[in-house]
């Protein structure tokens with residue numbers, strides 16, 4: 001009986017809330033919980049909605065919602081109190097049954113053919129249904145009632161299916177039973193000797209977001225094979241309680257029923273809804289579809305929007321009738337078709353099979369973590385063969401490190417050619433502009449501000465694209481998931497889960513999506529912890545600084561220096577992780593499955609597309625924040641034009657001109673340089689630099705470096721563009737422009753105790769690089785941390801602690817280096 005069956009003035013007691021998600025939560029919050037009394041006050045003129053009185057409040061529900069609230073009349077409820085006729089602690093079979101609606105548990109048996117459902121059904125219900133050791137015996141559903149521990153079980157034996165889709169009448173039958181009859185608990189009977197295939201169905205139940213207890217049947221077979229399985233961990237990974245059973249001997253069945261009760265009563269802490277990760281593109285499509293489906297609230301009350309979206313993407317018509325009542329039915333269908341097309345075009349594979357693969361990947365990941373097979377499996381698939389090498393106990397890690405090493409070397413070496421071409425292009429452009437514009441502030445702004453700044457950064461586009469190419473390659477082939485797997489053991493040492501490793505690696509691309517990728521971690525503390533250490537993953541924006549400085553100061557070993565920086569970043573993040581785990585997050589972590597998707601050849605198109613999608617972001621920054629920052633820095637350095645010089649340079653220069661001696665030219669050049677340098681020192685930015693100099697001097701930096709670092713807060717590339725603007729010593733150099741690397745190498749102190757010595761030594765270089773590696777990530781990252789952690793405290797914390805670490809790292813490096821004269 002549901003609320004809809006009551007008439008105006010009737011009272012009843014709530015026995016159960018069906019429905020799901022936000023709807024269920026809303027109802028519970030309003031006091032719709034089991035045992036509460038409810039009275040029908042009145043119906044609206046058109047019989048819908050209806051107003052009810054509950055907990056001294058009036059609440060109106062639509063009829064579609066009221067149908068989800070089950071009730072019994074008040075008198076029935078009293079019989080059902082503890083101490084009533086229900087038998088405690090034993091399975092009472094046979095005999096006439098009085099149905100007690102308050103404590104009925106609807107159970108559906110779902111599983112592959114031949115997994116032992118009917119045997120289990122017969123055991124608990126004492127019936128003699130036909131059991132046969134061949135598939136397809138059960139064609140219809142059988143229902144039986146029995147008591148256990150004061151609960152009435154209404155159990156349904158369903159036909160065996162391998163999956164839940166629209167292919168066969170059995171599958172449709174089972175699916176509709178689950179969707180329409182909404183059993184309280186689905187008991188998924190699984191053949192333990194064939195877990196991989198059997199869990200496929202389980203993965204679909206997970207997607208449906210129904211309450212499942214898993215009967216790991218034929219457990220005797222598993223024991224006989226001497227396979228080992230960590231049931232507790234697997235339970236937690238899947239978010240489903242697993243109970244081993246040997247149903248033809250009746251073993252484990254009581255435990256199974258007890259767990260069904262616990263799950264029914266919401267008393268099992270390990271039960272949770274797990275999202276199987278279908279990969280970025282498909283998840284994107286799911287999100288878009290969900291947004292449309294949510295526009296019809298009646299749908300979301302009854303079904304999981306994620307499930308419907310998936311079904312639509314799979315082109316499974318079984319869901320068509322579910323959404324046919326949606327207000328925007330046509331839009332949903334159109335979007336589903338378009339997204340399906342988009343994905344299959346992109347991967348050149350049916351969306352359906354991509355989804356299937358992802359499910360198997362989820363299962364493979366869960367089993368790899370929890371199961372130790374004794375014998376060798378003859379039917380090894382290609383992916384598993386590849387995995388035997390790539391995730392090998394000893395070889396896995398060196399192979400992965402090798403891959404990273406190649407990645408960073410390629411980034412630098414391969415990137416240096418196009419980098420040089422773009423650099424020449426930028427030089428040419430600046431010469432053309434210089435030649436064609438008349439002398440003045442506009443020309444200086446364009447040449448020194450825009451071209452000097454943006455041009456200094458844009459040359460690194462090839463390096464960044466190469467880096468993104470490798471990251472996309474890892475993501476799209478399925479290797480990324482393996483790296484998480486390889487690293488899992490190590491990550492656990494540092495209080496992290498292997499899955500945290502994926503956001504960390506993504507951090508090499510850009511910290512912002514990496515911080516968003518922590519969403520795949522289900523435990524909030526794990527997420528926070530991962531967010532806190534992501535900033536130490538050198539993002540691609542830091543790469544230009546590395547390439548610039550390493551290329552200028554360590555031309556022979558630039559690749560190794562860069563690899564070393566990334567490596568230091570990773571090691572440091574892990575160390576910080578231990579520290580944070582000890583201080584900030586002490587509780588235990590939630591386990592989650594690391595999907596091990598099958599390896600696939602994504603095709604160069606997909607990889608290039610993903611690479612480009614990331615590269616575009618870089619170009620946009622170039623036209624936006626970097627352009628503006630360059631101009632601002634330039635202006636701050638350009639003004640004021642008139643300053644008081646320590647010497648009368650103009651006079652000295654004209655004297656040299658008149659002398660006309662052979663040395664005059666170089667004397668003039670030197671004087672011009674000193675004059676400009678002194679003017680810059682008195683410019684706004686120079687004063688600012690002088691102001692912060694005391695803070696950075698112990699790190700071996702000059703004020704220009706300090707300013708560059710400060711501007712890097714907007715975006716790390718700006719460090720380079722600022723240097724491009726500030727290190728402009730070769731004013732009107734007749735030989736043409738000189739590359740920024742060259743200029744950095746040539747920069748000398750013009751005054752003070754170090755006058756005449758180069759600003760950049762190997763030691764300052766390292767100190768500077770370390771600072772760039774560690775110090776506060778850009779604003780976008782801070783904002784992302786704030787958003788994703790839901791608290792600006794954490795954002796502020798990241799800002800502060802990374803900068804403190806950067807300063808200390810550089811300080812220690814520079815001071816020790818100076819003591820040991822490593823400069």
Ligand code: GDP
Pocket residue numbers: 111112113114115116117118119120130131132133134135136137138160217218219220221245246247248249
């Ligand atoms: P259904 O297709 O899922 O309904 O499976 P059945 O109940 O018809 O069982 C298939 C076969 O498996 C029968 O021969 C059962 O006796 C056998 N069986 C059921 N449970 C177990 C078990 O736990 N261990 C073993 N070894 N065999 C079982």
Ligand code: MG
Pocket residue numbers: 114117118119137138160
């Ligand atoms: Mg059967």
